[in-house]
Amino acid sequence: MTVLVTGGAGYIGSHAALALLDGGRDVVVLDNLSQGHRWAVPTGAAFVEGDCGDEDLVRRVIAEHDVTAIMHFAGSIIVPDSVIYPLEYYRNNTVNSRALLQVAVDSGVKHFIFSSTAGVYGEPKATPINEDFALKPISPYGTSKMMTEKMLADAAIAHDLRYVALRYFNVAGADPKGRSGQTSRKATHLIKIASQAATGTRPQMAIYGEDYETPDGTCIRDYIHVSDLANAHVLALEYLERGGESDVMNCGYGRGFSVREVIGAVKKVSGVDFEVELADRRPGDPAALIAAADRIRQKLGWTPVHDDLEDIVRHALDWEQSLKSREVSAA
């Protein structure tokens, strides 16, 4: 009875592995370390270095570890890169997910939890966004995730497999106990970048556009603490194990903060007045993305405990500081 966590050496996967281990589950992480780090795999989890699209390897891992459920985090995640390298994104996010799904079905794994994204909605017609809105992704990244959702839906009809696809809104923060956090080599996320500016890892940061139709002109997003998100995965697994139907669920808190509000919170919590420039809009940024977050609360009984922007920011800043000392000690 082991959970296979693909991408468990990365940001969200490592937090999910921690949540599973904290709940007394056995975990095996499969990660090719293209972005993740061996040290990010939580103590107590078994680790296999390899690709989730390698069917023979995944078949062996499932058999050797008696895997009964899969949480699939492995993937390529940078939206603008997906525009430049679309075929690479379809390979890693769609083709490799197909391979993993094939082995899951062949091996009799019945429960599958998938990392999807608010990016599947594209430019939504209104906000908050509920799960029944049309899927109209505007990037290859969003399309690659939508295609995996479709494969899951069809496979679940044809085979003895049930799934939950969790559509994450803006994931941020770090494990409150300091055991993991965001370590991406190529940071693009707002709270990560602002935390780097506050801790001196980068000299300044920019706001991408101040002329949106929002109260302060900057984009609004629904920031969700990574540990609340990790717990949602554990609850999704329990839901499937007690016979829950396959479903898709938004993961957000149902409220939003503007870029300016986020930067203000990072300055307040850190006490550092770092330099912020104004820059042009970043292509493809919708003005506001806020989740309708009722379904996940109702169906999974999910009750977030870190729904506080300053909490999220504090944990992100603590992690950024700890990364600096890690680099110093590694030098």
Ligand SMILES: NC(=O)c1ccc[n+]([C@@H]2O[C@H](COP(=O)([O-])OP(=O)(O)OC[C@H]3O[C@@H](n4cnc5c(N)ncnc54)[C@H](O)[C@@H]3O)[C@@H](O)[C@H]2O)c1
């Ligand atoms: N971070 C966000 O805000 C966000 C939002 C929506 C959805 N997601 C999704 O959540 C998942 C996890 O994202 P993250 O932020 O933790 O990213 P991450 O880059 O930190 O983690 C992804 C991990 O997967 C590994 N990986 C990539 N391709 C692999 C492959 N083919 N085989 C094995 N391992 C592979 C990487 O080495 C890395 O450790 C992704 O699927 C992403 O699309 C993330």
Ligand SMILES: O=c1ccn([C@@H]2O[C@H](COP(=O)(O)OP(=O)(O)O[C@H]3O[C@H](CO)[C@@H](O)[C@H](O)[C@H]3O)[C@@H](O)[C@H]2O)c(=O)[nH]1
């Ligand atoms: O240095 C920065 C970084 C970001 N932003 C702005 O901050 C907002 C949030 O940006 P970011 O943190 O990059 O997140 P998103 O572009 O909203 O995308 C994230 O959230 C989506 C779901 O909402 C996921 O699909 C994506 O994978 C994930 O990267 C946007 O308006 C950006 O323009 C800045 O102004 N300056």
